Amino acid sequence: MSTTVTAVIDDELWSAIGDPTRRRMLDLLLAEGGGTATSLSEHLPVTRQAIAKHLAVLDRVHLVHPSAEGREKRYRVDDAQLGRAVAQLNSVGTAWDGRLQRIRKIAEAIQRSQNG
Amino acid sequence: MSTTVTAVIDDELWSAIGDPTRRRMLDLLLAEGGGTATSLSEHLPVTRQAIAKHLAVLDRVHLVHPSAEGREKRYRVDDAQLGRAVAQLNSVGTAWDGRLQRIRKIAEAIQRSQNG
């Protein structure tokens, strides 16, 4: 067991889903089964170029992958990699949750020993 | 039900725990039951001033709260707020997980209708 909980986390993957715009892009890509920089930018409050850069980031960590369709470039979510990202989110969450409960128990024990 | 899953998320809270340094700070604060900018900086690869800024960020979203003790300023984790943050992590995780499973089911249904 390690002292620092997040040491096991891949920071690159985390920071990829840490950006709110990229999270919403993933939402849209999942909801619509894929999309292009242009189509995504129509649903988000940023320019197409910003979206394109974010797609490049998501591509680098393999959360999405592109396919040329005619003159447009459609991106789709990599289910397996997103699954890994979700697993990491859950692991941090449960780790903190565990610490909180442990702390609560210690606090209760202290209180009992002081009152008894 | 909304189309964009993360619309319910408080971006400020998320971005507070989105930074890897801040996550490790929370780890340390939980493990040691509190700490100062100086004490935290001894366990992390950044300067005390950087830590102080991060503590200010965490304080703004109420994930930690300070208390003056003599000449030093000790920060402790706000359990309730961290619990909320964990809940948000889990909600995004399960939402994405749900979409993945739904997509898999749709894909299977399509495959069946084409083969049958």
Next chain:
DNA sequence: CTTGATGTGCAACCAAACATTGCAGGAGGA
């Protein structure tokens, strides 16, 4: 009370990341 060590806070500065505008080029349809 003065000295020194330690803890904090503020300001200037640097680099990387998110986002913008502007323009050039490639692929399809009338």
Next chain:
DNA sequence: TCCTCCTGCAATGTTTGGTTGCACATCAAG
């Protein structure tokens, strides 16, 4: 061909994470 639409590249601005340097406050000796 001409027009439209989608993509890609370059220059720029702004925010954020990080650093260095210095000033100020507090506690413990002497």
